[in-house]
Amino acid sequence: MKRIYKYSTLIIALVVLLPVREAPREPGWHEEGVDRPGEGHVPVHDMIQNWCSDLDETRELDETVTRFMKRWDIVGASLAITRGGKLAYSKGYGHADKEGGVAMDVNHIFRVASISKLITAAGVMRLVEEGRLSLESTVFGRGGILDDSLFSRHADPRIACVTVEHLLRHQGGFSSRGADPMFNPVRVAREMNEEPPADLNTIIRYALSRRLGFSPGSSSSYSNVGYGILTRVIEKVSGMEYEEFIRENILLPAGCVDMHLGRNLASDRYPNEVKYYEPDDARKVPACTGEPLLVFGSDGGNNIEELRGAGGWVASPTELARLLLAIDGDPSFPDVLSPGSIETMTGYRAGALPIGWTRAGENGEWWRTGTLAGTSAIMKRERDGTCWVFITNTSNWTGARFPYKINDMVKQAIGRVEEWPDRDLFDPVYQRDLYRSREYLADDASPAPVPFEI
Numbered sequence: 001m002k003r004i005y006k007y008s009t010l011i012i013a014l015v016v017l018l019p020v021r022e023a024p025r026e027p028g029w030h031e032e033g034v035d036r037p038g039e040g041h042v043p044v045h046d047m048i049q050n051w052c053s054d055l056d057e058t059r060e061l062d063e064t065v066t067r068f069m070k071r072w073d074i075v076g077a078s079l080a081i082t083r084g085g086k087l088a089y090s091k092g093y094g095h096a097d098k099e100g101g102v103a104m105d106v107n108h109i110f111r112v113a114s115i116s117k118l119i120t121a122a123g124v125m126r127l128v129e130e131g132r133l134s135l136e137s138t139v140f141g142r143g144g145i146l147d148d149s150l151f152s153r154h155a156d157p158r159i160a161c162v163t164v165e166h167l168l169r170h171q172g173g174f175s176s177r178g179a180d181p182m183f184n185p186v187r188v189a190r191e192m193n194e195e196p197p198a199d200l201n202t203i204i205r206y207a208l209s210r211r212l213g214f215s216p217g218s219s220s221s222y223s224n225v226g227y228g229i230l231t232r233v234i235e236k237v238s239g240m241e242y243e244e245f246i247r248e249n250i251l252l253p254a255g256c257v258d259m260h261l262g263r264n265l266a267s268d269r270y271p272n273e274v275k276y277y278e279p280d281d282a283r284k285v286p287a288c289t290g291e292p293l294l295v296f297g298s299d300g301g302n303n304i305e306e307l308r309g310a311g312g313w314v315a316s317p318t319e320l321a322r323l324l325l326a327i328d329g330d331p332s333f334p335d336v337l338s339p340g341s342i343e344t345m346t347g348y349r350a351g352a353l354p355i356g357w358t359r360a361g362e363n364g365e366w367w368r369t370g371t372l373a374g375t376s377a378i379m380k381r382e383r384d385g386t387c388w389v390f391i392t393n394t395s396n397w398t399g400a401r402f403p404y405k406i407n408d409m410v411k412q413a414i415g416r417v418e419e420w421p422d423r424d425l426f427d428p429v430y431q432r433d434l435y436r437s438r439e440y441l442a443d444d445a446s447p448a449p450v451p452f453e454i
Contacts, residue, residue: 041252041257042257043107043256043257043258043316043318043319044087044255044318044319044322044425044426045090045106045107045258045316045318045319046107046258047428047431048090048106048318048425048431048434049105049106049107050091050092050103050104050105050106051438052090052106052425052431052434053089053090053091053425054091055089055421057417057418057419057420057421058089058417060413060416060417061089061413061414061416061417062091062093064409064412064413064416065077065079065093065409065410065413066093068406068409069093069094069392072394072396072402072405073279073280073394074094074392074393074394074396075094075095075098075277075392075393075394076092076093076094076095076096076098076104076108076274076392076393076394077092077093077094077104077390077391077392077393077394078090078091078092078093078104078106078108078110078316078317078318078390078391079091079093079317079388079389079390079410080106080316080317080318080320080321080388080389081321081386081387081388081414082321082324082325082333082386082387082388083385083386083420084332084385085325085330085332085333086332086422086423086424086425086426086427087318087321087322087424087425087426088420088421088423088424088425089425090106090317090318090321090425091106092104092105092106092108096108096274096275096393097274097275098275098277099275100275102275104274104393106316106317106318107258107272107316108272108273108274108316109258109259109260109270109272109273109274109314109315109316110273110274110314110315110316110317110375110377110391110392110393111262111276111304111313111314111372111374111375111377112313112314112315112320112370112375112377112391113311113370113371113372113375113376113377114224114310114311114358114368114369114370114371115313115315115320115368115369115370115377115379116227116307116308116309116310116311116312116313116370117227117309117310117311117356117368118327118356118357118368118379119246119250119251119259119309119313119323119356120227120230120231120234120246120309120310120356121168121230121345121355121356121357122246122250122323122327122336122337122345122356123234123242123245123246123249123250123309124164124168124230124233124234125337125341125344125345125355126249126250126336126337126341127234127237127238128341129337129338129341132237132238133145133164133233133237134164135163135164135165135168135344136163136164136165137163137164138160138161138162138163139162139163139164139167139229139233140154140159140160140162140208141154141159141160142160144160145164145233145236145237146229146232146233146236150201150205151204151205151208153205153208153209154208154209155208155209155210155211156173156210156211156212158173158212158215158216159173159208159212159216161215161216161217162216163216163217164230164233165355166216166217166226167223167226167227167229167230167233168226168230168355168356169220169349169352169353169354169355170220170221170222170223170226170352170353171216171217171218171219171220171221171352171353172212172216172223172225172226172229173212173213173214173215173216173218173221174207174212174213174221174223174225174226175212175213175214175221177213180224180225181198181203181206181207181225182203182224182225182228182303182306182307182310182311183224183302183303185197185198185203185288185303185306186198186286186288186289186290188202188203188206189202189290190290191206192205192206192209195290196288196289196290197288197289197290197303197306198303198306199306200228200231200232200306200308201232203225203228203306204225204228204229204232207225207229219351220351220352220353222353224307224310224311225310226310227309227310227311228306228307228308228309228310230309231308231309231310234246234309242308242309243260243261243308247259249336250323250336251323253326253336254322254323254325254326254327254336255319255322255326255426256315256319256320256322256323257319258272258315258316258319259313259314259315259319260313260314261305261308261312261313261314262304262305262307262312262313262314263304263305264288264299264300264302264303264304264305265299265300266298266299270314273314274393275393276298276299276373276374276375276393276394276395277298277374277393277394277395278296278297278298278373278374278394278395279395279396279397281397282296282297282373282395284296284301285297285301286301287300287301288300288301288302288303296373296374297372297373297374298372298373298374298375298395299374301373302372302373304372311370311372317379317389317390317391318389318425320379320389320391321379321387321388321389322426324379324381324387324389325387327342327345328342328366328381328385328387329342329343330385332385345357345360346360346366347360348360348362354366356368361383363383364381364382364383364385365380365381365382365383366380366381367379367380367381367407368380369400369403369404370403371395371399371400371402371403372395373395374393374394374395375391375392375393375394375395376391376392376394376395376396376402376403376406377389377390377391377392377403378390378391378403378406378407378410380407380410382411386414388410388414390406390410392406
């Protein structure tokens with residue numbers, strides 16, 4: 001009789017997901033005394049687990065990923081794959097924390113490095129759609145968006161010609177010659193007579209105190225500083241903190257609730273954030289705080305907290321896959337940007353990089369990569385509409401080239417799946433049925449939280 005009453009209660013709940021024997025995992029942002037974005041919503045990656053993608057159809061895919069990780073000494077990684085706007089597969093491999101014995105699962109979040117630029121670009125395009133900003137708007141100088149005393153000193157008069165679109169396409173003239181100021185917070189702070197580490201405003205002022213490498217719009221040179229400047233542009237135009245604006249206008253509408261700006265130290269990681277690993281021969285670097293310490297780049301060497309819109313986000317592959325679907329123009333999943341904005345971001349422009357993306361081919365193949373000490377990431381839309389995200393908690397000696405090796409591996413792994421099951425791990429009803437089929441319901445079970453729905 002007790003069980004009959006229990007099932008009738010769950011039927012009334014409709015889309016509530018039944019829990020496994022363990023209590024439902026708390027979302028990564030559930031910390032005491034901390035404001036929780038998306039209050040009442042649970043991230044998709046907390047409603048599924050690795051076993052949800054233990055499929056006969058993907059066994060060879062799993063073996064391909066495992067071999068790749070062993071070959072390149074990757075401690076942990078996670079992969080999410082969508083097909084036709086549905087989450088077909090999501091699984092973690094290896095360890096989130098090897099020393100702590102924590103296996104990688106789908107709810108773990110990672111630093112995503114320059115994938116952050118795509119998130120920032122989407123935020124800029126939202127402001128353009130709302131008529132609050134133009135791609136042709138100048139950023140500095142008289143009448144510019146950041147025309148204030150903080151950024152009024154320019155070593156090069158051409159800086160007044162830099163537009164929002166120039167920054168989005170890495171055409172602002174900020175040369176990559178010499179050391180990147182975003183990764184030299186101590187030297188930059190000292191040269192600007194500030195206490196280290198240099199904050200983002202100090203880094204921007206430093207960039208403005210140098211001559212440009214080329215006239216804005218005349219060439220392209222990959223620029224982290226450019227996307228740091230766009231962080232401040234979003235704040236100035238929106239009147240909101242960058243993270244708050246992105247969350248409310250891009251992430252939550254896309255159904256992403258467990259994405260945040262990262263932190264510098266291992267001791268300050270989010271509850272479900274992975275531990276980061278570097279190659280065995282990685283050298284320690286001076287601490288970004290200016291203290292007389294040598295530390296790993298992944299744990300206090302890089303000033304992650306000031307990378308912000310250029311490289312500061314942490315996220316899971318599952319939520320990044322959801323974001324990718326929300327900005328790909330495919331009607332199978334609701335978009336958060338207009339078709340015109342998506343076309344502008346991915347359209348070909350001679351001599352210029354796409355907006356936000358690393359590459360955007362006319363054949364519909366788009367990708368965005370990211371690397372930092374302790375992580376390598378790539379998110380990609382294939383020409384057939386399949387989307388996938390792969391992130392590691394281990395960096396590689398090949399640096400920024402490593403995501404391209406990941407691309408080759410994932411394409412090979414996906415190609416070994418002869419037939420994909422027709423299912424959607426985003427769907428709370430499917431999640432519920434999946435758990436029921438596993439017969440994990442305990443006698444004292446209670447309904448789990450309602451997942452996020454857009």
